[in-house]
Amino acid sequence: MDARSFALMFCVGLALGCDGESVESPEPAQASQPAASAQLEAPSKSASGALDVDVDGAGAGVDAPVSAGSPEPAAASDTAEGPRPRATRGGQLRFADESIEDPAMAPVLLARLGDTSEPSQTRAALAAALPRTGGEWADALVELLAQEEDAAVRAAMVSSLRRAPSEAALRGLALGLDDRDAGVRYEAAMTAAGVPGASELPLRERLGDQDARTRAAAARSLGVLGVGEAFDEIAALVEDEDKYVRLEALQALGRLDAERAREVAARMVEDEDSTVARAALRLRDAP
Template identity: 35%
Template sequence: MNNMKKISLFVTLFIAPALLLCAQTTAPKTSKPPLKKAAAKPAVKKAAPVPAAKPEPAAVSAPAADPLAESLEKIKSTDREERRKAADYIGQSRNPKGAPALMAALSDDAPRVRQSAADALGMLTWREASPKLSDMLINDGDAGVRQQAAISLSYIMDQAAGPALVKALKDTAPSVRYAALHTLAVMKYSAAEGEMIGLLSSGDSNMRRGAISALGQLQSKKAAGPLAAAMKDSDQYVRLEAVKALGSIGDTSSAGELIKLLAPGENAQLRVEAAYSLAKMDMNDGLPVAYEYAKSADLSVRSQALNVLALAGDARTLQFIEELYTAEQDPAGKGMLDFTRQRLMLRIKTLQKK
């Protein structure tokens, strides 16, 4: 009985597992079905190339507008404002091709068109316009046109216009008289010297000032006496202009009256201008005044004082300028002083060579 149990235990422990292992190792393997090759994709046919579109022919651009040509058309317009603007443009273009159209516009029935045409011809300095402008200065019924004719003649600078300008000094419109006087001065029309001296007694202070300035530009020796008298005019600006004119003329016969204006009681501008006019006459009587105003806060007074020092100064003046230059902090002020110093050094060298 015991033997049977041992045999049964032996079978259970050793024989059964062995049989099971043999059964596993001898079992047929299940083979996987062979993989089918993927069918080749049919080749994709390339699309036929689309022919490139032919470029559209470039649009022909309209030719650029010619502003002068347009203005030459517009100056014939029935619209007076359009004609005026056209005349203005032609003048601003400075193109002489527009001069004939402007000459025709001087006879336009609209005063503002005539005025613009006269202005434009002045800007073109169109000398052929001088006779017509001279006639307009005397005969045009519009004061604005007459004034513009006088102004335009100052650009053209035709001495033949002198008689018409002299006649215009008696125009009823002050603006025309002023413009005519200014043009005579710019042209240095010496034939008008007598008329200019006569204007020193005008009741219009602006005409007196204008006449004095014109006589100064003419450097009229004949006017020295009347100009010296004008330094006592009731209008301070007339007096100032007379002082300047006498300096330009350089007639020392007026020096005594100029020296009187250096007195402390006079205003700064008049004093320093008198000193400058004396310096132009090679007189250094105004140096003390120039030293006084060389530090002025008024730039115009200071500038003129430095001009006096440059024209009439000496070695002492140069030292004075050097001291001012060292102390000056403002770059613009230093520049003014340096310029004065250079001028004065040149003056001193010139005097030493004599």
């Protein structure tokens, strides 16, 4: 190679090498990029255990749409439970919150009372709390009573009627006295003593009730209400096998006709139960 050719090749090399620096070869491309799903962080769990899923893959934290069959989350006002009952020393539930002493709370408590998803004890406490609202509740309570399946709730409803207006109370008590459950009949018979006009109810029929507590309560209420026409029927109960029935019958007779009651009491001073015997002695010797 002559000198001219060598010089030409040297100049071309300088041009290609950019002033003599070596040209680095590019790094080989990676075989493949990681899958998009591998780049996303694993979905986190919320406090309730549900997954917070970023469904669009962009990391924006968009909530997954609710499917057609899934219930939408309830609004805060829909899930507010309102006042809750507290247990008494006797184990019964009672609404002690003063916030229920507001007429506007009557429809609120009635709505909860009609909600059968509430526990039975809570619903019974709701029925007992209704009179404290001072609102309009009695007529609606009687309607609920006619439909109620839970006997404990029915008994609480009937007991509340002692503080209801007479017309509604009498309608409810008539249902209670004819109830299939002995506990409800007992509450109706007891409550009747404090309701004006209850002497017109079929209390005398309950003197023959198969439940001893109901017989005793019916005798007591008839005496308090002054139903003198029931004297002979009540007098028959002094021979009842249940001591509480005998005691209530004796006391009812004393309220209805003290003179005639002394004659009955004279036969009971030897009663096998000491409480009944003492009551009979007091009535016999009363001035």
